[in-house]
Amino acid sequence: MLRILASAVTALLVAAPSLAPAQSSQPVLEISGASFRPLPIAIAPPIAVGDEAAAADEIYEALTFDLQVSGLFEVVPRKAFLADPREPVGPEGIAWTRWSDVGAESLVKFEVTKGAQGPKASFKLYGIASQRLDLGSTLEGRRADARRIGHRFADELVKHFTKEPGAFSTRVAFVKRAKNSKEIWVADFDGRNAAPVTDRGGISLLPAWSPNGAELAFTFFKKSMEYPNGHPQLWKANLGNGRSSAFVGRGDLNSGASYSPDGSKVAFTLSTDGNPEIYVVNADGSGLKRITHSEGINASPSWSPDGKRIAFVSDRHGTPQIFVMDADGGNVERLTRQGNYNQTPAWSPRGDLIAFTARDERIVFDIFVVDVATKEVKRITQDQGQNEHPAWAPNGRMLMFSSDRGGKKSLWVSSADGNVQRKLGLADDGEYTDPAWGPFTK
DSSP states (O other): OHHHHHHHOOOOEEEEOOOOOSSOSSOOOOOSSTTOOOEEEEEOOOEEOTTOHHHHHHHHHHHHHHHHHHSSEEEOOGGGOOSOTTOOSSSTTOOHHHHHTTTOSEEEEEEEEEOSSSEEEEEEEEETTTTEEEEEEEEEEOGGGHHHHHHHHHHHHHHHHHSSOOOTTOEEEEEEEOSSOEEEEEEETTSOSOEESOOOSSEEEEEEEOTTSSEEEEEEEOOOSSOTTOOOEEEEEETTTOOEEEEEOOSSEEEEEEEOTTSSEEEEEEESSSSOEEEEEETTSOOOEEOOOOSSOEEEEEEOTTSSEEEEEEOTTSSOEEEEEETTSOSOEEOOOSSSOEEEEEEOTTSSEEEEEEEOTTSOEEEEEEETTTOOEEEOOOSSSOEEEEEEOTTSSEEEEEEOTTSSOEEEEEETTSSOEEEOOOOTTSOEEEEEEOOOOO
């Protein structure tokens, strides 16, 4: 019960993209279907002009990380390159056969010079078979934003090849454990540029983004004379002014906020008579409405991307399982029948899948996804420690979760199929849980 309840519980860059050729030699990647294969792509060593070598290396590292973890690309290892590292950005002087010989089908080259604010990177994407330019872009930012330049171009590459937005310039919220407290933090999607949101000295858990990215709802409790075991309440933190305040505090337990896609409502778990149930409230805290009515625990709500349904956890049949229902509580349907301890559902922004945490026969927690239409379950993690609390990227193409596979709990990002998994670049001295992936923002 405690685990289920706990689970329930900017533009810094200036972009100036150049025009790509009218006719691209690269086809659109068909991501769905069994025939999909990652596109082999090489990222040539950057050419740095003046004092921009350090910034160029950061951009290269970020771009490589992004393309690897996306699951869309097979990044050719740098140690396999045959071309001269001093080869020009081109196209004149590019030894095309040296790139095709290492299996690359596309080639990224870029040069970093000093811009008005800091580093300015000029990127070029080539089709190796056609030996022609497919995409050009120039991105500029402050010195501290060098990695974000790499993220921005990675987004452009995803858009170019798939016609879908990339999610590398988004942010994530999470819980960082301190000595005597847990606080909410926010970072870039790869874990860099992390900064605290709360500093309340109690226990802050389960951050949830508003659809516009302006605020975070979270569960907060702190021991007091009146509540020696704490009194979980819903709080909101305004990311613009840094202020946080109580949002919902009725009953004995308020936890696990989930915003509706339009931001008008919040679903959460509330216990007023000892039985946790799912409630919905207006975003201003008014209009409280109970939408589950069953014995046992009902917790961990997660809205469908169209706002018409809610996924949740219930043990009404004896063990915690994933259910879905209409947003008003009607038409309840059980989704999972495998496993005896399923929790923390997260509905994909694409609407087709729900990720969740499940305990297997070895008493190990792993990440799974269930197809909403077919109820087919697929495993994402296995034999890599305890893995919990999945969160989707806003384009539904990647997952983030907490894992202790390195000894301490940290955050990992994975392609949607689990084939590629990478640890976020957070400080190793912390313990990190409860990831929440932020929305696309302007």
